[in-house]
């Protein structure tokens with residue numbers, strides 16, 4: 188493999204701030220612990236990231252000082268809680284590229300966001316013979332809802348294939364995205380291969396045939412600057428827990444005119460304008476899609492996660508991860524018996540790195556690494572069709588984030604070397 | 613991690629993993645059953661020939677982790693030449709043992725005790741279980757005389 192570490196400008200040369208990893212690590216209390224005899228090395232960030240002290244404190248503070256239901260009470264706490272909740276909405280709107288706050292819908296996660304679109308927009312707009320285009324590298328969250336919708340509506344599910352080196356194969360894209368395409372639903376960054384997909388170009392193609400574009404941003408939003416307007420995404424989905432925020436919070440961004448035209452999803456309190464026994468009218472955006480009491484405390488704490496990321500700078504984060512990904516790919520490719528999946532060029536990928544060993548099953552890899560305090564993920568990563576295409580039953584995956592450094596990678600590499608000896612290879 | 617690594621990967625387990633028994637195909641089989649663990653991707657194919665009421669030969673091909681391979685290899689080694697009733701009882705005992713019950717395994721089956729180590733690794737229990745539940749399913753079909761066994765599919769929550 189060719190290394191792109193040496194000949195790429197470093198963060199300093201680009202005028203970015205170098206990230207001080209030691210200082211960052213200190214912000215994450217959970218990282219300061221031993222698993223058995225070994226210092227914890229957390230490399231399972233594509234599954235979920237750890238939380239900095241500011242986020243943990245924000246949750247505590249909310250319950251200590253401001254807890255009340257929102258949009259309802261005419262008392263101090265309720266007004267305060269409502270303002271904090273709505274502040275996170277505004278913050279999220281600016282974080283993803285300066286959209287209108289009412290275009291930001293809070294959900295339980297990316298899965299919740301995509302299902303919302305499938306059951307409302309999809310239900311109304313997909314009919315027999317229509318085509319839904321996805322890619323072969325989708326997470327089940329951006330796959331199962333469309334498989335089911337296509338079945339129900341007698342619509343056709345079409346796939347953009349994946350090349351052996353882990354890119355979307357766009358050779359025949361003009362026969363895949365056609366006049367019949369009603370929806371293009373693709374991931375911005377693969378959780379298995381790390382690939383960053385050309386979503387802007389794909390969106391342009393889809394829009395040219397009048398299709399709607401949904402981007403699964405669960406893996407991209409935590410790791411690079413996101414501008415949904417530049418992508419021209421109609422829908423963009425993300426999960427707070429993968430970007431330093433709490434679990435149970437996700438975001439559905441949707442263009443206002445689309446959201447306005449969609450029927451509501453969770454019917455009940457908070458999402459109505461007027462209810463009579465014979466007639467109900469819906470509330471305006473965003474409340475129309477937030478029926479019931481939402482995850483107030485965690486949405487409020489998500490604001491602190493966004494602040495933390497912005498303070499580091501998403502460009503800096505991306506640069507740090509490109510550097511560390513290049514280093515990791517270099518180190519891993521020197522280990523005999525190891526096969527790395529996905530693009531080799533760190534400019535075109537994020538830090539989710541899947542690999543397999545010629546002899547040792549990914550679950551044994553994961554259990555062995557765990558005994559050295561190293562947390563990775565092993566399995567099909569909720570992408571069973573992709574695994575089949577790759578010809579694997581499962582992979583091991585190390586995934587990087589801002590608090591990881593070369594020492595973490597070195598610990599991984601050292602342990603993988605010991606592993607082969609342990610299993611007698 | 614809740615158990616020590618050597619508890620799970622005991623020497624005997626690694627020995628079976630590196631040289632699995634029962635790989636050799638067999639000519640005729642009266643019991644044929646497949647096992648699949650979608651969460652891990654483990655797949656196994658089991659064939660048993662029964663002579664009267666005794667297990668004459670076993671073929672087991674398992675593609676999976678060290679635990680599932682070792683467990684199926686031990687199964688092949690243990691059941692060959694035994695009466696079917698005894699085999700059934702043993703499989704039930706192993707299943708109970710893996711699920712955490714205290715069981716007394718027959719004397720000549722000491723090796724199987726090594727599988728106990730997975731009990732401290734909750735997500736790996738089904739790896740050890742796969743071969744045994746696949747065998748039980750195969751025997752059930754054989755006894756009913758209804759042809760094909762259904763493929764055993766261990767659920768993520770099993």
Ligand SMILES: Cc1ncc(COP(=O)(O)O)c(C=O)c1O
Nearest residue numbers: 296297298326328378405406426
């Ligand atoms: C690409 C991708 N899409 C969707 C999801 C689902 O996210 P969540 O489980 O937070 O809803 C994930 C997370 O595992 C993911 O990696």
